[in-house]
Amino acid sequence: MLQFLATGSIFGIYNPNDECLADIGDDSALDQSEQRCVVNVCQPGDNLLAAGYCMYSSSVIFVLTIGKGVFAFTLDLMYGEFVLARENTQIPKAGNIYAFDEGNY
Template sequence: GTNLVSAAYCLYSSSTFLVFTLGSGAYGFTLDEQIGEFVLSHPNIKIPTSSSIMSFNEANTHLWDTPMQNVLHKWKNGTGQSQKTFFSRYIGSMVADVHRTLLYGGVFGYPGTEDETINPDGKIRLLYEGAPMAYIIEQAGGLATTGRERVMEILPEVVHQRVPVV
């Protein structure tokens, strides 16, 4: 977690986009097909501090613990601390959902469930999804937590360990 020195992801859509950090900010590069190289298109990405976008798989809401259900309910109804009404944008791909959050702000989450048979520890793998994306998010000024602790401070116990993320 806290010993990471770099993290990156690549997003393929109408253009190919690479987000990269070496621990001093997050930077976005777009593939220029004419020259066959990635060109810096988003220097020093900072997550907007004001947004009303939430990105959760709401089909699983009934499986989450009560505090997480309550938070989501308040965000949807504008009764949370910010008094903003959040709207849902969920693609179902962590990279695409986090990418939108980096550029437009908001909250991405994949909470664990109370059902011990369905992702009680969340679905995101710590070593190759959770920690690298948390590193990028933090380098862009955001926060990454399990709801109880900072993702970057979790010491892995097994290679494929899963964690909830918000």
């Protein structure tokens, strides 16, 4: 039996700022640019400009939101471009499974 292992990337895009949003302590091992990087990563989700994920397997799926809906794209290998596959994607309000880990329980 042939099986495919899907792997992927999850990302979030924040507006860069120099405002201190987290107390990273007084660690002298980190230089100033590393401290700024840590502070910029540790932001609340309300500060996100965009977020998404990309799954790589037998097909490539790219899902993106910029705060006004969720859009899913599939890579068309013939053209080498992502094609809109689904727009305004939403999680169902109710379903038979409430968690992936317990789907077969």
